[in-house]
Amino acid sequence: MKKITPWALVLGLLSLLSSCSSYYHYRMFNTDSSILIDSIERLRNSSTSEYKIEINDVISMDVFTNSGEKLVDPNNALTEGGSASDSKVSKDPIKYTVYSDGCAHLPMVGNVMLKGYTVFQADSIIASKFKPYYTDPYVKVTLLSKRVIVFGPDGGKIIPLEYQDMNLIEVIARYGGIKLDGKANNIRVVRGDLKNPDVQLINLNTIEGLRAAQTDMVPGDIVYIEPKRFILKETVTTIVPLVSLTISIVSLIVVFK
Numbered sequence: 529m530k531k532i533t534p535w536a537l538v539l540g541l542l543s544l545l546s547s548c549s550s551y552y553h554y555r556m557f558n559t560d561s562s563i564l565i566d567s568i569e570r571l572r573n574s575s576t577s578e579y580k581i582e583i584n585d586v587i588s589m590d591v592f593t594n595s596g597e598k599l600v601d602p603n604n605a606l607t608e609g610g611s612a613s614d615s616k617v618s619k620d621p622i623k624y625t626v627y628s629d630g631c632a633h634l635p636m637v638g639n640v641m642l643k644g645y646t647v648f649q650a651d652s653i654i655a656s657k658f659k660p661y662y663t664d665p666y667v668k669v670t671l672l673s674k675r676v677i678v679f680g681p682d683g684g685k686i687i688p689l690e691y692q693d694m695n696l697i698e699v700i701a702r703y704g705g706i707k708l709d710g711k712a713n714n715i716r717v718v719r720g721d722l723k724n725p726d727v728q729l730i731n732l733n734t735i736e737g738l739r740a741a742q743t744d745m746v747p748g749d750i751v752y753i754e755p756k757r758f759i760l761k762e763t764v765t766t767i768v769p770l771v772s773l774t775i776s777i778v779s780l781i782v783v784f785k
Contacts, residue, residue, distance in 0.1 A: 578646040578692060579674055579747065585626045586673040587642070587650070589634070591658060596666030623672060636661060647671050676745050680753035681709040689747060696730070696743035699751060706732070711754045713737070718750040 581587070624632045630643030637657035642650050650669045658665035674689040676699055687702045696717065706712045713733040720726045731737030 578648065579671060579689075581626055581642045581645055581647070581650060581671065583626055583628055583630060583643060584673070585671060586623050587626070587632060588623055588670045588672060589654060590668045590670075591654075591662070592666040592668075593662045593664065594666075595664040596668075674747040676747070676749040676751060678703045678751045678753070680751075681707060681755040689745060694745050696741070696745060696751065699745055700753070703751075703753075706753060709756050711756055714754040716752040716754070718752065719746060719748070 624634060626632050626642055629639075631639040631641050633639050634654065634657070637654070640654060640657055642653065645653065647669050651667045654669065655665045655667040658667065672688070675686050676689065678685050678687055678699060680703060682704055685703055687699050696715075700706060700715075713731045715730040715732060717728045717730060718725045719728070728741065730741040730743070732741075
């Protein structure tokens, strides 16, 4: 037994070290301060601009006739009866991709250049393409591919930016909020080229921290909510199976001895 006991202690020590190291491996995007927040400063100093449609973006569109009459008069209350030309052309939204040439291939009108235009401009461009086919076409384009990624205690989620100027608080709310196992004082926003990203540390524990933060979200942002770690609980959870295994091995050796 005197020879066995040291080996049991060694196994217990290794299990303790492995549980401690797992704490550090779980953390992501480690930094003690904001890093060269050039893009965030540019956003602070620039006026609000609309999203521009880019290559690989995905859109959907709704096409209406008579300048969108059906949107304000869905039951034909303003006219007697209805005709096929008053109906909505597309019932179910279909997704269209903006390809590498900057064009989206749309039904009836073919390729339409959309790269670099805002959604409002795309509405007018596509509507003009449908004029030969419909009376006073009205087009509503929806941009589907603008999103941010959130990592936190509940894992990773993709949060779509449903409208312009969606802020950090709204994104965190869509994620599910910051629960007891999340750190509100250690939120990181990673922005820009991932090879040389800008990182902003945000403390939502105080109003001052909220005021100091640039909370407007930009498509492609990564938000990381650092989870709280309950080291004692995790260490016990990790050690118990190893201790049980060690005791079982020692018991078997003792029996055979």
